[in-house]
Amino acid sequence: MMLTSPDPTSTSPRVLAEATRRRTFAVISHPDAGKSTLTEALALHARLVDKAGATHGKASRAASLSDWGEVERERGISITSTALRFDYHDVVVNLLDTPGHSDFSEDTFRVLTAVDFAVMLVDAAKGMEAQTRKLFDACRRLGLPVVTVINKWDRPGLEALELFDDIQEATGRTPVAVNWPVGYAGEFRGLLEPGASNYLRHEVVASGARLAREEIVDGATDSGLGEELWHEAVEGAGVAAELNGTFEAQPFLDGEQTPVLFAAAAGNIGVRYLLDFLLHRAPAPRPRPDEAGVARPLDAEFSGYVFKIQAGMNPAHRDQVAFVRVNSGVFSRGMELRHAQSGRPVSSKYAHHLVGRSRATVDESWPGDVVGFVNTTGLHVGDTIHEGSRVVFPGMPRFDPERFRVARSLDTARHKRFTKGLAQLEEEGAIQLLRDSNGSPGGPVLAAVGELQFEVVYERMRREFGVEIALDPPMPYSLSRPFARSEVSTIASISGVEVLFRPSGEPVALFPDRWRLSRVQEKHPDVFPERVSRG
Numbered sequence: 001m002m003l004t005s006p007d008p009t010s011t012s013p014r015v016l017a018e019a020t021r022r023r024t025f026a027v028i029s030h031p032d033a034g035k036s037t038l039t040e041a042l043a044l045h046a047r048l049v050d051k052a053g054a055t056h057g058k059a060s061r062a063a064s065l066s067d068w069g070e071v072e073r074e075r076g077i078s079i080t081s082t083a084l085r086f087d088y089h090d091v092v093v094n095l096l097d098t099p100g101h102s103d104f105s106e107d108t109f110r111v112l113t114a115v116d117f118a119v120m121l122v123d124a125a126k127g128m129e130a131q132t133r134k135l136f137d138a139c140r141r142l143g144l145p146v147v148t149v150i151n152k153w154d155r156p157g158l159e160a161l162e163l164f165d166d167i168q169e170a171t172g173r174t175p176v177a178v179n180w181p182v183g184y185a186g187e188f189r190g191l192l193e194p195g196a197s198n199y200l201r202h203e204v205v206a207s208g209a210r211l212a213r214e215e216i217v218d219g220a221t222d223s224g225l226g227e228e229l230w231h232e233a234v235e236g237a238g239v240a241a242e243l244n245g246t247f248e249a250q251p252f253l254d255g256e257q258t259p260v261l262f263a264a265a266a267g268n269i270g271v272r273y274l275l276d277f278l279l280h281r282a283p284a285p286r287p288r289p290d291e292a293g294v295a296r297p298l299d300a301e302f303s304g305y306v307f308k309i310q311a312g313m314n315p316a317h318r319d320q321v322a323f324v325r326v327n328s329g330v331f332s333r334g335m336e337l338r339h340a341q342s343g344r345p346v347s348s349k350y351a352h353h354l355v356g357r358s359r360a361t362v363d364e365s366w367p368g369d370v371v372g373f374v375n376t377t378g379l380h381v382g383d384t385i386h387e388g389s390r391v392v393f394p395g396m397p398r399f400d401p402e403r404f405r406v407a408r409s410l411d412t413a414r415h416k417r418f419t420k421g422l423a424q425l426e427e428e429g430a431i432q433l434l435r436d437s438n439g440s441p442g443g444p445v446l447a448a449v450g451e452l453q454f455e456v457v458y459e460r461m462r463r464e465f466g467v468e469i470a471l472d473p474p475m476p477y478s479l480s481r482p483f484a485r486s487e488v489s490t491i492a493s494i495s496g497v498e499v500l501f502r503p504s505g506e507p508v509a510l511f512p513d514r515w516r517l518s519r520v521q522e523k524h525p526d527v528f529p530e531r532v533s534r535g
Contacts, residue, residue, distance in 0.1 A: 012299030014330075015298060015299040015329060015330055015366060015367065016298055016299055018330075018366035018367070019284055019285045019298045019366055019367040019368055020284045021090060021091055021092050021284070021366075022091070022092050022094065022284055022285050022366065022367065022368030022369060023091055023092070023093050023094070023116070023278050023279070023282055023284065023368070024094040024096075024114075024115050024116050024285060024325070024368040024369075024370070025094075025095065025096070025115050025116060025117050025118060025119055025147075025278070025282065026081075026095075026096045026097075026098050026108070026111050026112055026115045026118045026119070027039060027095065027096070027097050027098065027118075027119045027121065028098050028108060028112070028118050028119070028120055028121070028135045028139075029120060029121035029122070029123075029131075029132060029135070029151075030121075030123065030126070030129035030130070030131040030132045030135075031131065032123070033121040033122065033123045033126075033129075033132070033151060033152075034121055034123070034151045034152060034265045034266065035097055035098070035121055036097065037265045037266050038119075038121060038149070038151065038263070038265040038271070039084065039095065039097045040265075041265045041266075041268045041271040042084075042093075042095065042271060042274075042275060043084065043086065044211065044268065044271075045088070045211065045268070045271050045272050045275055046086040046087065046088045046093065046275070048084070048086045048355065081096055081097060081098045081099065081107050081108065081110075081111045081308060082096070082097045082354075083095070083096055083323060083354040083355075083370045083372070084096075084097065084354070084355050085353045085354060085355060085369070085370065086355070088275055088279060089279060091278075091279050092368075092369070093278075094368060094369055094370045096111045096114070096115060096370070098111050098112075105131075105134070105399070105449060105450075106398075106399045106429060106449055107308075107429065108135065108138075109138055109397075109399070110307050110308055110381060110396060110429065111307060111308065112138055112139065112142055112144060113142065113305075113307055113396065114305060114307035114308075114323075114325040114370070115144065115325075116144075116145075116282075116283050116284070116285055116286065116368065117144055117145040117146065117147065117282055117283055118135075118139050118144050118145075118146050118147070119146075119147045119149060119274075119278075120132065120135065120136065120139075120146050120147065120148050120149065120258075121149050121151045121265075122148060122149070122150050122151065122163065122167065123151060123152055123157075124150050124151060124152045124153050124155065124157030124158060124163065124185050125152060125155060125156060125157035125158065125185070126157075127158055127162075127163055127166045128166045128167060128169075128170040128171075132170075133170050133171070136170065136171045136173075139255075140171075140172075140255060143255065144255075145252050145253050145255060145258075145282075145283060146171075146173065146255075146258045147258065147259055147261070147274075147277070147278070147282065148167060148175060148258045148259065148260045148261070149260075149261050149262075149263050149270075149274060150163055150260060150261070150262050150263070151263050151264065151265055152185075152264060152265075152266070153181050153185050153188045153262050153263065153264050153269075153270075154186065154188045154264035154266070154267055154269065155185065155186055155264075156185055156186035157185030157186065158185065159184070159185075160180070160181060160185075160236055160240070160262070161236060161239060161240065164177075164240060164243075164244065164260070167258065167260070168244075171258065173255060173256060173257060173258040174244050174245070174251070174256060174257050174258070175240075175244060175257075175258050175259075175260045176240075176241075176244050176245055176246055176247050176248075176257050176258070176259055176260065177194055177237060177240040177241065177244070177246075177260050178193075178247055178259045178260060178261045178277055179191040179192060179193055179194075179261050179262060179270070179273060180192045180193075180194060180233060180236060180237035180240065180262065181233065181262045182199050182201075182219065182225070182229060182230065182233040183229050183233070184229075184232070187229075188262075188264055188269065189201060189202075189225060189229065190202055190217075191262060191270060191273060192219065192233050192234070192237055193237075194237040194238065194240065194241045194246065195237070195238075195241070197218060197219065197220065198216050198217060198218055198219065199216070199217065199219045199222075199233070200214055200215075200216055200273070201214065201215055201216070201217045201222070201225075202214050202267075202269050211268055211272075212267055212268045212269050214272070219233070219234070245257075247259050247281070249281070252281075253283060259277070259281070261273060261274050261277060284368065285298065285327075285367040285368035286298075287328075288305075288327045288328075288393065289393075289394070290391050290392060290393055290394075291392040291393060291394055296327060296328050296391060297328060298328055298329075298367045299328070299329065300328040300329055300391075301328065301329050301386065301387045301388040301389065302326070302328065302329030302330060302331050302335065302337070302386065302387040302388075303326075303327045303328045303329060303384065303385070303386040303387070303391050303393070304324040304325060304326050304327060304331065304371065304384070304385050304386070305324065305325045305327055305382075305383075305384055305393045306322050306323065306324055306379050306380065306381055306382065306383045306384070306385070307323055307324075307325055307381065307382075307396070308322075308323035308381060308428075308429070309321070309322050309323070309379070309380070309381055309427055309428045309429065310323065310428055311424055311428060311464070319374050319375045320374070320375055320424070321352075321354070321372040321373065321374055322372070322373040322376055322379045323354075323370055323371075323372060324370070324371045324372070324373055324385065325368075325369075325370055326365050326366060326367050326368060326369045326370075326371060327367060327393065328367055329367070329387065330364055330365070330366055331348070331351070331362070331364065331365040331366075331369070331371060332348075332363070332364055333348055333349065333351050333361070333362055333363055333364075334348055334349055335348050335387060336348075336387065337385050337386065337387055338385065338386055338387075338390070339378055339379065339383060339384075339385055340383065340384035340385065340386055340390055340391065340392045341380075341383050341384070341392070342378060343390075344378060346373070346376055346378075346379070346385050347373075347376055348373070350373070350374040350375065350376075351365075351371050351372065351373055351374070352371070352372040352374065353365070353369070353370070353371065353372070354370065354372045359372065373385075380427065381396050381427075381428075381429055382394075382395040382396030383395075398432070399449050400479070400480045400481060400482075401432050401447035401448050401449055401480050402448075402449060402450075402478050402479060402480070403447070403448045403449070403450065403451060403453075403454070403474060403478075404434070404445050404446070404447050404448075404474065404475040404477050404480075404510060405445070405446050405448075405454055405471045405472055405473070405474055405475065406440075406442060406443045406444070406445055406446070406471070406472040406475070407422065407443050407444055407445075407446050407457075407469050407470070407471055407472075408442070408443040408469065408470045408471075408472070409443075409467060409468075409469055409470075410467075410468040410469060410470055411467065411468060414466070414467050417465050417466060417467045418461070418465075418467045418469065420465070421460075421461050421464070421465035421467055422444060422446075422457075422461070423503070425457055425460065425461075426503065430453065430456065430457060430460070431446050431447070431448055431453055431454075431457050432446070432447040432448070432502070433445070433446065433447070433502070433503055434446075434447050434500035434501065434502060434508060435500060435501055435503075436499075436500055436501070437499075437501065443472070445475070445500055446471070447480065447508075454471055457469075458471065475510070476512055477498065477510035477511060477512055478511070478512065478513060478514075479510070479511040479512075479513070479514060479517050480508050480509065480510050480511065481508065481509050481511070481517070481528050482502075482506055482507065482508050482509075483507055483508075483509055483527050483528060484507075484527065485505070485506070485507055487507075487524070487527050488507050490524070490527075491507070491509050491520075491524070491527065494520060496511070496512055496516050497509050497510065497511060497516065497520060498510040509528070
């Protein structure tokens with residue numbers, strides 16, 4: 001039974017029926033918990049690829065669907081979020097794979113604003129790591145249900161009940177077991193549903209290249225299992241159910257429960273079970289509130305939300321793609337659309353569904369789908385596009401950068417490319433650009449959340465725009481806050497505070513440390529109010 005169903009009184013049953021078939025979610029975790037490996041395994045189960053493999057190290061990145069960029073393949077980490085669309089049985093899956101590293105947390109946060117729930121991976125050996133906790137908190141603030149997958153159970157790790165305690169303490173959500181491992185971490189034999197007498201026994205496939213062979217067997221009579229392992233699994237599942245209860249739809253949607261499944265994505269173990277759970281238990285798209293807080297019906301006229309801009313996805317095209325989440329109605333290629341922020345028309349002729357770097361031309365899309373609009377000028381992250389009557393969805397919050405470095409072109413003859421490249425990367429959200437009141441003749445200031453963002457910008461400028469750049473040593477500031485233009489002269493006169501400007505003209509104050517920020521907040525509480533931490 002699905003968690004959501006169409007309104008029977010609706011006059012647009014096709015839209016609601018199609019929305020019910022969608023599952024739109026993000027895969028999130030601490031770095032190295034196995035996001036890209038799980039994504040590959042999900043694609044294999046959906047027959048999106050014929051062969052998959054665990055993405056360990058740099059060499060294996062060449063074939064990864066989600067980590068398609070050169071820098072990602074070389075470094076062996078996810079740097080930018082990626083959309084993968086595929087069918088599984090009668091459901092359309094829109095999967096968004098995200099970066100795990102905290103330096104790219106702003107990109108992950110943007111993706112979380114465009115999904116209906118998240119699949120969180122927890123490393124069986126490491127438990128709730130720092131970034132995992134922050135991501136859980138981001139999901140809480142966005143009101144997202146979270147499905148938790150304890151991954152890498154085929155390797156030595158913590159005890160299952162210990163991980164459950166860790167999850168509950170860190171997140172405040174009650175972990176409820178959807179399945180339970182037969183065998184301890186490192187001795188993974190199969191999966192048991194709490195209360196069942198049978199279990200799903202699997203045979204590992206080397207490097208997860210093909211689907212793991214599975215069969216349902218009676219645990220008590222399985223001679224290859226051993227009586228002790230079976231009793232331990234039954235007892236553990238029983239204790240988990242007694243302490244935390246079992247899965248319930250509404251507490252899951254309300255963020256009170258997080259259903260927990262066990263897996264070893266590198267061997268494709270537990271992946272089909274996860275897909276089936278998402279098919280039958282995870283939420284379909286629901287009405288999303290507009291800027292005024294009014295929920296827009298799924299069967300209203302078409303509306304979509306831009307949550308990501310990305311260039312360089314396909315070197316053969318050198319184009320730019322706006323990722324749009326369909327919030328309501330049906331999108332048809334060639335339809336007349338408007339940009340809500342400017343009122344200008346938006347071309348819908350070149351629209352695609354995305355599978356990593358690959359594309360397929362879109363004819364129709366429904367609520368929950370992600371559509372890539374190619375080379376549509378004037379769209380920015382957080383914008384709304386719509387058909388018919390104007391609607392605006394809440395804009396995208398920006399993280400306050402904490403690291404600042406001046407960028408200079410090493411080739412004055414390529415100054416235009418230098419300027420264009422940085423402007424494009426700023427538009428994508430890969431970096432933030434700041435300038436002083438004189439336009440920064442010495443070079444624009446690159447502002448970032450983490451140091452790795454500078455390295456990515458350096459590499460992308462060289463590879464995609466053919467411009468070698470130099471980055472000056474870090475500036476002596478570690479915090480920043482935007483403020484009103486009317487206060488520029490006041491804030492600029494404060495000792496130890498530097499005022500720079502975004503491309504939009506919005507002023508941003510840079511502070512050397514939290515002590516200086518606190519002192520300025522005390523004297524100017526209306527200009528710099530206290531903020532809730534972004535986590």
